[in-house]
Amino acid sequence: EEASLGMNCSSVNCPVTWKLSPAFQQALLSFCRMCSDSRLGAEVSRIADSEESVMLMLGRCLPHIVPNVLLAKREELIPLILCTACLHPEPKERDQLLHILFNLIKRPDDEQRQMILTGCVAFARHVGPTRVEAELLPQCWEQINHKYPERRLLVAESCGALAPYLPKEIRSSLVLSMLQQMLAEDKADMVREAVVKSLGIIMGYIDDPDKYSQGFELMLLSLGDPSERVVNAVHQVFIPAFAAWTTELGTLHTSLIPSLLARIEKLHTQGEHGLDEHKLHVFLSALQSLIPPLFAVVLQNAPFTSRVKLHGDIPAIEVTRFPRPASPLQDVATIIGSREMLSALLQLYDHQLEHEGTTGWESLLWVVNQLLPQLIEIVGRINVTSSTCVHEFSRFFWRFCRTFGKIFTNTKVKPQFQEILRLSEENVDASAGNGILTKATVPIYATGVLTCYNQEEDRKLLVGFLEDVMTTLSLSHAPLDSLKASFVELGANPVYHELLLTVLWYGVVHTSALVRCTAARMFELILRGMSEALVDRRAAPALITLCSGPEFSVRISTIPAFGTIMETVTQKELLERVKMQLASFLEDPQYQDQHSLHMEIIRTFGRVxxxxxxxxxxxxxxxxxxxxxxxxxxxxxxxxxxxxxxxxxxxxxxxxxxxxxxxxxxxxxxxxxxxxxxxxxxxxxxxxxxxxxxxxxxxxxxxxxxxxxxxxxxxxxxxxxxxxxxxxxxxxxxxxxxxxxxxxxxxxxxx
Structure with a gap:
């Protein structure tokens, strides 16, 4: 019987056929533990059978899932949250989901913020500008004053990332206002840095000319920020973007650059306490960041633009042709569009300058006839003893000349400086007293223009210029501050030590004791950073040569330099030679009554x-x-x-x-x-x-x-x-x- 029953069951693959009462069935199944009466049980027991019901289910479940996922793993939920927020039919539920997205991680790190931003951009692409404004922006606004800087940082970065996907009037009103508020009020450097980058992106998308003055004020405000990282972001992103917009408006060289120049000029007429060096740095650094876009404007508005051909042999641009840009946005090739286009334009630019001139080339004529003369005039008014101002302007002119190229520098920049400096023998008396040779024009021309190019003829020109200045100032009994400033600025770079020693040797063997005195005084300014080998081989012998002449004034002028050698050199034989020279000043009877010599020795001893x-x-x-x-x-x-x-x-x-x-x-x-x-x-x-x-x-x-x-x-x-x-x-x-x-x-x- 058992056998036949077993056979029967296995041969018919079917449910048990005997009848169970429904009540019994229910009672039997109650031993399977189910919980369809709870919230989650209800979700589990009814499987979604359409796309819409899936969205509704996710909308209901996600708010309960998120808090229970480890913080470190929560970004795994971002795709689910975004997808649901995109497709959910209920605005209230979408709002809750986006709220969850922005509050997903208490203090999101860089990677987590990037993930959230990527999600926001994907959402924006999918839903369009109206919903971005209505659904995403309120989430940003809500967190603008959040206690955690990482969350405010997310807001600042979102404003930039969402810029291309917003209605244009919202970009230039609400978003601009949010960023402006954060720039002025946020205490965290990293937040203000992100604000400045987002402002740059906004500038790239604004097309309302009325916002120009607000953009200009924001540029100045952010340039004055106490944090270096914020200021770097201004130069890397904001200024290039603002310059690109003003180029579109046609106001880069008619409004933006003139406004900065006017502010620099105003600094010179203000305040009894001398020039505000920090403000000068702010304005001049902005002007420096505008050199690449200005050069791009000159190229793009040149008479030859219609002749550009991008096929055929276009030579590669030399690596050193342009100064290194602060960011890709300051790279002239990026501004123009491509390296090929830039290379083709450069070829025509150099040819035009050399052979055809500037007739009808309005943008370049503005640079030559307006910008350059104004800059040279400003330079003549800055304090030559302020090494900061001299250094800033020197760097500016160096970048300017390198960007506009060698032919431009030789034919347009140098002649304007030379016209003003007018170095010649008959001009010796004219430059005494308040002459231009005593001004900052000298060191800025020497260190900002004459060092731009480094061929033999360039070096000769620099040496000749410094020799002429040294001679003229000495013979006209004028102050030596402009020459000193040139030596300090050039001497900071060991590349120029040999060149400066060549200039000084010219002074050492000059027939005039006045020039020899000046040469002696200049040694002290460059010895500190000089290699001991160079001091031993060139500087010390030159100083000892000066001491062998008949004039006490020349010998006395060498004392500070000898003192500096004693202070900075370690080589024993050299120190011994210098000590012998100083000993002869102190012990030789011929110097017994030399009051100024004793004064110089005591001053030097106190210093070194x-x-x-x-x-x-x-x-x-x-x-x-x-x-x-x-x-x-x-x-x-x-x-x-x-x-x-x-x-x-x-x-x-x-x-x-x-x-x-x-x-x-x-x-x-x-x-x-x-x-x-x-x-x-x-x-x-x-x-x-x-x-x-x-x-x-x-x-x-x-x-x-x-x-x-x-x-x-x-x-x-x-x-x-x-x-x-x-x-x-x-x-x-x-x-x-x-x-x-x-x-x-x-x-x-x-x-």
């Missing part, structure tokens, strides 16, 4: 002493200062005595911070200070007390050292200071200030 080799300081500087202080006690000419005392005070103040051995302290430093105090008692009683305090401080140092090392030192210490003197000194110290400048002022009043 603290940084020089300790042995040189102890064995050379301090013993000689002692001798000079002692000699000054018997100086009968009061003015000279005051001069030397003032200079000694400065030197001793500078050297008092050095570690000085007990022996040198006792034998030279203290006796020198006492000699100086003897002068002060007569010349400036109110300052004698400062020296007394310095002396007592040194005496206490010696005594304290003796106490910690009683072997053999006690006698020196006890002979120097008693307990009562020490107590008096300490009570006085709180009231005293040591200031050479203050002392000099007192002497000034006495005179």
């Amino acid at each position: 002493g603290p940084n020089a080799e300790p042995r040189f300081r102890d064995e050379f500087v301090l013993p000689h200062l002692h001798k000079l202080a002692l000699a000054n006690n018997s100086q009968s000419v009061e003015n000279k005595r005051i001069d030397i005392a003032t200079q000694l005070f400065e030197a001793y103040s500078a050297l008092s911070c050095c570690f000085i051995s007990e022996e040198v302290m006792v034998n030279h430093f203290l006796p020198g200070l006492r000699c100086l105090r003897a002068d002060m008692e007569q010349l400036s009683p109110e300052h004698e007390v400062i020296l007394s305090s310095m002396i007592k401080e040194c005496e206490i140092k010696v005594e304290n050292r003796a106490m910690s090392d009683p072997q053999g030192s006690m006698s020196i210490a006890s002979s120097l200071v008693g307990e009562d003197a020490k107590t008096k000194f300490l009570s006085k110290m709180g009231q005293l200030t040591t200031s050479g400048a203050m002392l000099a002022n007192v002497f000034q009043r006495k005179k």
Whole structure:
């Protein structure tokens, strides 16, 4: 029976055929545990049977799924959220889903933000401008003041990423206002940096000319930002985009550049406290970033544009033809459209400049007849002693000349400078006093224009120019600041050291002592960064040559340079040669009454002493200062005595911070200070007390050292200071200030 039953079941593959009552069936199935009465149970028990029901189901489920997914994995949900938000029929549900998207991760990192942005752009492409404005923008607006900077960063980046997909009037109103608010108010540098980049993208899509002035103000506001990364973003993205828009409007060279020039000019007429260097930097750096788009305008509006042929042999553009752009948007090839197009235009540009001239070429004529003369005039008014201003303008002209090319520089830029500088023999007297050769025009022409190209003839021109300036200024007894500024700016780059030494050698062997004096003074400015080999081979021999001439004034002018060698060089033989030269100044009887020589030596010792080799300081500087202080006690000419005392005070103040051995302290430093105090008692009683305090401080140092090392030192210490003197000194110290400048002022009043 069992066998037949089994056979029966296996042969008929069917459900059991006996009848069960429905109640029994229900009761039996109740042992399968189901939960269709819960929310999730209801979702699970009814499978979506159409696209729409899938969207509705996702809309219902996602808000419950998101909070339960690990933070690190939540970006996996982005495709689901976006797809649902795109296709869901209910606006309220879509809003909730986009809200979830923007709040998906508490503090999204770079990668997570990029993923969300990618999703936003995909959504925008799919749904069109009206829904982007209605559905995505409110999410941005909501988070504009979020407490986490990462979330505000997402907002700033979204404004740029969504720009191409927004209705144009919203771009130039609401979105621009949002970004403007964040730029002005957000405390986080990274947020303002993203704001500036998004503003640049917005500028690329704005077509409302009325927004020009708002764009200009935003450019200036962001350029003045305290954060370097924000300012870099302005130059990399905002300015090139704004320039592209003004090029479209036709106002790059008629409005934007003239506005910046006007602001630079205004800086020179404002304020009694001198030029605001930060503002100058802001305006000039903006102008510098506008050079590539300006050059593109000149090329695109040239007489030859109709003759451009892009087939045939177009030579490749040399790698060094243009300065390195701050970003691809500042690359002239990107602005023009392609490297091939740029190369073809450059060929015609150079040919036109060389053979056909500028007739009818309006944009280039504006550069030559308006921009250049205005810039050269501004340069003539800036302070030549401000190395920052000189450096900024120098960099500007270098980039300008390199961008516009060698033929343009030689035929349009150099002649305008040369016309103004007019270097010639008969002009020597005319350049005395307030002449143009004493202005910043000299260093900016030398370092910004004449260094642009580096062939032999370019280097010769630079050397010749510096030689002429050195000669003219020296012979007309004019201030040397413009020459000094040229040497400082060029000397910062070791590439120019040999060239500058060539210029100085011309001065060393010049027939006029005035020119030789100037050459001697210039050495000091370039020695600091120079290689020891070059100092040894070229600089030191030139200085020693200057000392062999008959004029004391020339010899005295070499002292600061010798001092700088002592401070910066380590090579023993060279140091020994310099020390011998300085020793001859101090010990040779012919220099005994050379007041200005002694002044220069003391000034140099005060400057280089603290940084020089300790042995040189102890064995050379301090013993000689002692001798000079002692000699000054018997100086009968009061003015000279005051001069030397003032200079000694400065030197001793500078050297008092050095570690000085007990022996040198006792034998030279203290006796020198006492000699100086003897002068002060007569010349400036109110300052004698400062020296007394310095002396007592040194005496206490010696005594304290003796106490910690009683072997053999006690006698020196006890002979120097008693307990009562020490107590008096300490009570006085709180009231005293040591200031050479203050002392000099007192002497000034006495005179």
